Amino acid sequence: NALPAATQSLVERRIQAFGPTSVLFYEKPLHVVGGDGVWLIEADGTRYLDVYNNVPSVGHCNTRVAAAVAHQVGVLNIHTRYLYDIVHDYADRLLATFPEGLDKVAFTCTGSESNDLALRIATAFTGKRGFVVTDNAYHGNTSAVTDVSPSSRPGGALAPHVRVVPAPIGEGDVGARLAADLKAAIDDLEASGFGFAGFLVDTIFSSDGVAADPAGFLAEAVDVTHAAGGLFIADEVQPGFGRTGAGMWGFERHGVTPDIVTMGKPMGNGIPIGGVVSRLELMEAFAGGVGYFNTFGGNPVASAAGLAVLNEIEERGLIANAADVGGYMAEGLRGVMGRHEQIGAVRGAGLYIGVEFVKDGAPAQDIATRVINALRDRHILIGAAGRYGNVLKIRPPLIFERAHADILLDALDGALAAM
Numbered sequence: 001n002a003l004p005a006a007t008q009s010l011v012e013r014r015i016q017a018f019g020p021t022s023v024l025f026y027e028k029p030l031h032v033v034g035g036d037g038v039w040l041i042e043a044d045g046t047r048y049l050d051v052y053n054n055v056p057s058v059g060h061c062n063t064r065v066a067a068a069v070a071h072q073v074g075v076l077n078i079h080t081r082y083l084y085d086i087v088h089d090y091a092d093r094l095l096a097t098f099p100e101g102l103d104k105v106a107f108t109c110t111g112s113e114s115n116d117l118a119l120r121i122a123t124a125f126t127g128k129r130g131f132v133v134t135d136n137a138y139h140g141n142t143s144a145v146t147d148v149s150p151s152s153r154p155g156g157a158l159a160p161h162v163r164v165v166p167a168p169i170g171e172g173d174v175g176a177r178l179a180a181d182l183k184a185a186i187d188d189l190e191a192s193g194f195g196f197a198g199f200l201v202d203t204i205f206s207s208d209g210v211a212a213d214p215a216g217f218l219a220e221a222v223d224v225t226h227a228a229g230g231l232f233i234a235d236e237v238q239p240g241f242g243r244t245g246a247g248m249w250g251f252e253r254h255g256v257t258p259d260i261v262t263m264g265k266p267m268g269n270g271i272p273i274g275g276v277v278s279r280l281e282l283m284e285a286f287a288g289g290v291g292y293f294n295t296f297g298g299n300p301v302a303s304a305a306g307l308a309v310l311n312e313i314e315e316r317g318l319i320a321n322a323a324d325v326g327g328y329m330a331e332g333l334r335g336v337m338g339r340h341e342q343i344g345a346v347r348g349a350g351l352y353i354g355v356e357f358v359k360d361g362a363p364a365q366d367i368a369t370r371v372i373n374a375l376r377d378r379h380i381l382i383g384a385a386g387r388y389g390n391v392l393k394i395r396p397p398l399i400f401e402r403a404h405a406d407i408l409l410d411a412l413d414g415a416l417a418a419m
């Protein structure tokens with residue numbers, strides 16, 4: 001059961017170099033040497049079906065992205081304070097995917113930087129400091145963003161200016177419940193003197209365990225946000241760029257228009273690029289006179305990657321593909337649920353689906369962990385999410401096909417039957 005010598009040596013070098021900050025998947029970590037579409041290739045040549053990675057959304061080693069990046073590296077790569085063409089080819093294309101009014105963009109390098117900037121914009125515009133988020137949200141790793149990411153604050157102590165609401169998952173009218181909880185949180189922030197700057201949510205609620213239905217449930221909370229003078233910030237790092245199958249952006253499923261949108265992960269298919277889109281008056285309140293400088297954000301190579309990704313999404317019809325394959329997979333998963341009592345719910349939209357494991361009506365993280373390991377043994381890579389770590393997180397590259405979904409469905413069925 002020992003690791004191959006070369007893999008063991010990498011584990012040791014990693015512990016030596018990174019120490020306690022190292023984060024790895026699996027007890028027997030995967031040593032990957034290549035990628036091909038929806039497949040990841042291990043050092044010994046084993047091919048794994050990738051059901052986990054949303055960053056390479058147009059496929060591992062996508063030839064169009066690779067060619068665009070390689071070309072641009074040879075032409076020019078430079079910090080962002082000069083004029084160059086490709087950033088505007090990209091900015092124009094990106095902004096065209098947004099509703100009217102959302103017509104200013106600032107480029108960053110990561111989702112964390114994007115959310116950090118969104119918090120600064122919201123604070124500058126409203127003059128308030130308080131934010132409301134869901135209770136197991138993750139929005140990134142900067143100091144300010146960690147304050148609004150309860151899932152990365154062990155022990156659960158919240159920053160003084162942050163309030164949480166339960167994720168909109170469960171029985172009944174989730175939209176009305178979310179709006180009422182939000183109203184109470186806002187009242188509390190007002191009473192505490194911080195005031196209310198904004199409501200920040202991942203519009204597919206990834207780390208909360210995936211919440212998608214009924215489409216439109218966010219509308220009431222957005223109304224509450226605006227009535228209280230706050231801003232609605234849509235974190236599109238996970239649902240954005242077509243994943244929900246209902247348009248380019250997750251908020252579109254809810255029929256709402258955010259004040260600020262943040263992006264990252266799949267934007268450059270792995271080349272670091274993120275962004276914040278908002279309206280002129282908000283950007284003005286934040287940056288008027290001083291601007292926003294980010295050395296690498298939207299540099300020529302990042303812009304080339306971003307442009308190639310948009311071309312792939314549009315020309316290969318990947319939003320429709322996410323709807324089709326995602327719908328097919330969700331139906332198949334409901335079939336699996338009918339055969340195995342360990343599954344309590346299947347939730348999601350497009351190619352973001354959560355499968356919740358329960359035992360005696362309670363969240364069952366141990367089942368999720370066993371399924372993840374059993375699927376790895378069957379050469380499928382997948383992860384878990386949710387406050388209790390009991391929700392299987394299905395979010396493969398958007399080029400996933402029905403035949404790939406069948407591989408996952410068979411393997412999940414088999415793994416649960418074998419337990």
Ligand code: PMP
Pocket residue numbers: 109110111112113115138139140141202206235237238264265
């Ligand atoms: N927002 C959400 C919803 C995320 O899932 C993540 C990353 N998991 C981030 C923001 C942060 O992105 P990054 O790791 O690129 O900083």
